[in-house]
Amino acid sequence: MQYRRLGRTGLKVSALCLGTMNFGWSADESTSFAIMDAALEAGIDFFDTADIYSYWHSGNRGGESETIIGAWMKARQNRRQIVLATKVRGRMWEGANGQGLSRVHIMHAVEDSLRRLQTDYIDLYQVHHPDWETPLDETLEALDRLVQAGKVLYIGASNYPAWLLMKALWVSNARGVARFDSIQPHYSLLHRSEFERELESAVLDQGVGVIPYSPLAAGFLTGKYTRENRTPDTTRQSSGLIKQLVEDDRAYMVLDVVRRIAEAHAAPMAQIALAWMLARPSITSPIIGARTVEQLQEIVGAAEIELIPEQIEALSAVSAGY
Numbered sequence: 001m002q003y004r005r006l007g008r009t010g011l012k013v014s015a016l017c018l019g020t021m022n023f024g025w026s027a028d029e030s031t032s033f034a035i036m037d038a039a040l041e042a043g044i045d046f047f048d049t050a051d052i053y054s055y056w057h058s059g060n061r062g063g064e065s066e067t068i069i070g071a072w073m074k075a076r077q078n079r080r081q082i083v084l085a086t087k088v089r090g091r092m093w094e095g096a097n098g099q100g101l102s103r104v105h106i107m108h109a110v111e112d113s114l115r116r117l118q119t120d121y122i123d124l125y126q127v128h129h130p131d132w133e134t135p136l137d138e139t140l141e142a143l144d145r146l147v148q149a150g151k152v153l154y155i156g157a158s159n160y161p162a163w164l165l166m167k168a169l170w171v172s173n174a175r176g177v178a179r180f181d182s183i184q185p186h187y188s189l190l191h192r193s194e195f196e197r198e199l200e201s202a203v204l205d206q207g208v209g210v211i212p213y214s215p216l217a218a219g220f221l222t223g224k225y226t227r228e229n230r231t232p233d234t235t236r237q238s239s240g241l242i243k244q245l246v247e248d249d250r251a252y253m254v255l256d257v258v259r260r261i262a263e264a265h266a267a268p269m270a271q272i273a274l275a276w277m278l279a280r281p282s283i284t285s286p287i288i289g290a291r292t293v294e295q296l297q298e299i300v301g302a303a304e305i306e307l308i309p310e311q312i313e314a315l316s317a318v319s320a321g322y
């Protein structure tokens with residue numbers, strides 16, 4: 001496994017980050033423990049969760065993923081081995097302040113996350129989405145207090161457009177408070193322009209680490225979806241992204257190129273899709289989702305694959321416009 005600095009910070013993280021959005025619904029506690037064991041065994045020490053995961057599953061209320069990770073770290077006694085990232089913003093309790101990025105929401109939400117995670121610090125605390133009803137200075141000052149208190153070590157943002165990230169960096173600088181050192185955008189061979197249009201230049205210029213989510217397009221880039229079989233073994237069939245991709249002729253043309261390069265490397269297609277991304281200087285650590293240990297094991301070799309320039313060019317050309 002390679003280890004990379006997160007943006008301009010001194011924090012080193014594995015070149016693949018384990019996403020844990022599956023924990024507490026499509027992966028039960030014992031499967032989640034096995035996935036985390038296998039990830040750490042393979043050198044993946046960077047885990048991403050969010051307080052809201054996985055509220056969407058019937059009977060869940062949010063907090064299930066953090067609770068499973070907390071129980072695992074306690075059982076394995078390995079808190080210091082893990083770079084733990086979580087998020088705040090979504091609705092976690094009833095009432096007008098049960099969601100958002102106000103000081104009051106952040107101060108209560110962080111205590112709940114720490115309790116579920118059974119730890120006294122979060123390595124990377126991220127704002128999940130913008131909150132258009134709270135001034136950025138209120139959010140950044142609240143986060144800075146957490147950094148000063150040692151409850152949070154680094155802060156990051158997710159789903160921020162370039163202009164808002166730049167504004168936040170400016171507010172942090174002007175007020176002398178902690179700044180966002182990472183950004184978590186949606187990014188893959190099949191979802192490029194949202195990141196590449198403006199955000200990519202901003203992060204390169206400002207030294208902000210990038211940890212893209214859904215790098216396998218929710219599983220589409222693993223190659224299990226084909227023109228002939230649009231309903232493989234999956235829990236993501238109802239996601240908007242998959243519904244759109246299975247009907248998109250061009251997406252299968254991207255898969256054809258990924259498949260050809262995968263054959264040349266004798267590697268799984270998922271690793272090629274990740275290797276393309278890892279070759280970009282802006283990218284720190286794609287967040288991979290795995291619902292089983294077998295899925296994880298098929299992906300983990302991605303950081304060892306070196307694509308030649310012609311292969312990177314072929315992948316970029318066929319996916320241009322996404």
Ligand SMILES: NC(=O)c1ccc[n+]([C@@H]2O[C@H](COP(=O)([O-])OP(=O)(O)OC[C@H]3O[C@@H](n4cnc5c(N)ncnc54)[C@H](OP(=O)(O)O)[C@@H]3O)[C@@H](O)[C@H]2O)c1
Binds near residue numbers: 018022128270296
């Ligand atoms: N910040 C945000 O707003 C945001 C949004 C989404 C996700 N995230 C983060 O990013 C992480 C990853 O997101 P994602 O799950 O969308 O990522 P992804 O890596 O694009 O997709 C993962 C899904 O692909 C399928 N898969 C993975 N490996 C496979 C394999 N070897 N063979 C066949 N199928 C395979 C699995 O679903 P099936 O087996 O069910 O098909 C798995 O759940 C999440 O866990 C979360 O931490 C953040």
